[in-house]
Amino acid sequence: MLDFTVSHRDGEARRGLLRLRHGEVHTPIFMPVGTYGAVKGMSPSALEEVGAQIILGNTFHLWLRPGTEVIEKFGGLHGFNGWNGPILTDSGGFQVWSLAALRNISEEGVRFASPINGDRLFLTPETSMQIQTALNADVVMIFDECTPYEIKGRIIEKDEAAASMQRSLRWARRSKSAFEALNNNNALFGIVQGGMHEDLRLESAQALDDIGFHGYAIGGLSVGEPKADMQRVLAFTAPRLAPHKPRYLMGVGTPEDVVEGVHQGVDMFDCVMPTRNARNGSLFTGRGDLRLRNARYRDDSSAIDPECRCYCCRNFSRAYVHHLQRVDEMLGAQLATIHNLHFYLDIMRQMREAIEAGCFQRWREDFLKKRAEGV
């Protein structure tokens, strides 16, 4: 239930089309994060208006609330939340891993106490596949272990990263078996781990390719490592993933990170940054980031980004959105979210056009230069 074609290449950057059960996705693409089945502050029609093609749902959160049995009654997440386009769900692995002291990882899976009501829960590759199948996600992610960069201030050893990566490979095999046993006819993506080590990353990528998935994600980046390490591992790993399958950089990142990812050949991205930062008053513009709650914007009649064509920038001033956020009006979060998501989705659109036109490098240099110049 997945078809992916790369129509243009410009350096490592790729322009592609991903066909999923609920529709087509033009890549490279950014996927807004809808943790609890809703992108915060955004109705499905607002998401369409900012150019969203595919959104992300969080298996861990939806499993706990409202619970799989409720969403199953609606035939899956699409029937429940009213978003008719493609949905990708994570495996829940990253969230249980993030519970830190509250969870216990064994070969079988992860035991943890529900942060909602304290219930003792157990998440395994098999249960993750069951939940994601019930959610009827267009793209299902394998259940893996996110290898940490450091533990209590100590950077982990290579043998620890290797052991973690090997466990993720075993879980990848169990995920695929469970996915097939469930007769799930959506897409299943593998996740490359291996910490900051090129040889481990390569081993992980090759082993996953041997198992065989519909696409490949790069996990375990943006977990506290220096930016240079992230870029080194990304630049090494992305071009080594199967060339005819979609590549997904998980949980990354700033606009610059996303542009760098495309530059290295990544097709798909997700991150809470545009939505979370919007609510905190941090707005992205083509001339750098803007701390909207700063008093300097109190009577600023210009748009958040004068070059932006989103609903917020076409209709409202910095002063108005500044005011709304200062008095805690939720419309302030909504308008800022519209702007930030539009910003991310619009740079993806610009990159798709630049790759088609064969001028991605010029676009990239121009974008990075203007962003660095500041507002």
Add this chain to the structure above:
Amino acid sequence: MLDFTVSHRDGEARRGLLRLRHGEVHTPIFMPVGTYGAVKGMSPSALEEVGAQIILGNTFHLWLRPGTEVIEKFGGLHGFNGWNGPILTDSGGFQVWSLAALRNISEEGVRFASPINGDRLFLTPETSMQIQTALNADVVMIFDECTPYEIKGRIIEKDEAAASMQRSLRWARRSKSAFEALNNNNALFGIVQGGMHEDLRLESAQALDDIGFHGYAIGGLSVGEPKADMQRVLAFTAPRLAPHKPRYLMGVGTPEDVVEGVHQGVDMFDCVMPTRNARNGSLFTGRGDLRLRNARYRDDSSAIDPECRCYCCRNFSRAYVHHLQRVDEMLGAQLATIHNLHFYLDIMRQMREAIEAGCFQRWREDFLKKRAEGV
């Protein structure tokens, strides 16, 4: 800058057209409340979609934040908040009155400490007119004193209600003088006070009519009095207001209250109830009110109101909005607000049509009966 025509009468109920600087308003109408220059959770385009024709802004709140000087820079509230239709502003009197122990009322005006930063402020009929002129509201309200129903558990005496009403009349004259001195060419409404006493209400109404305003509001209701007193004073007062001018019942109320108001000849209403209740999970339907957070709606696939045509009811289930509100997703407040405002504005539309068709009484009985039957 105001023209009002009554095209149809059905009993005391009236169907009218109010022409204001920023557009026409078909009456009877409900005005959503936009305290800080935004109806909570609603963009101007969302307001248009639910059928809003005129919205309310709060002088007191906007004076404190962002401050008159900011809004003046945008030529008024319309330029600031992007709502291009008519706006009515209250005078700030009710809000400073609500500060209770924190304010000091004298013949000159009301002294109080800013709840934002403690600044000592002084609001008078003259300053209220200055602020509302700076906001460039289509309908300006006189600065009056809201006569309380009781003070510290003691129902106020008639002579206290009379003295308060007389002061409001003196402030009404000062309001009109100041409004004219400012060359404000919008509309100015007087406010009838007089507590629970018919003769005081009549005296107030006649004295205001002698001064001469573009419309008349009924103030001092829904301030803690028994429902029967409210209905008695409303039924007495509304039909005695100038027949060729718009009548506005301030801060009222439930759907039943609004229908009763129309039945008594009122043309305009405002209340925070639809928006506030939406955020608290109380949803209005044609079959009574629905406590959406109740566990019974956890997997209920029907719309909030199966007969409603709002964006929320066309696209989402009770189960989904229930889920959003239970996990504190702001989209839950947004969708509920869309529904509740649509509900209020749609019953106004239905009443306008019923009055035109001469079947308002049958509509009213049917509406009240279905609402009482429950969900």
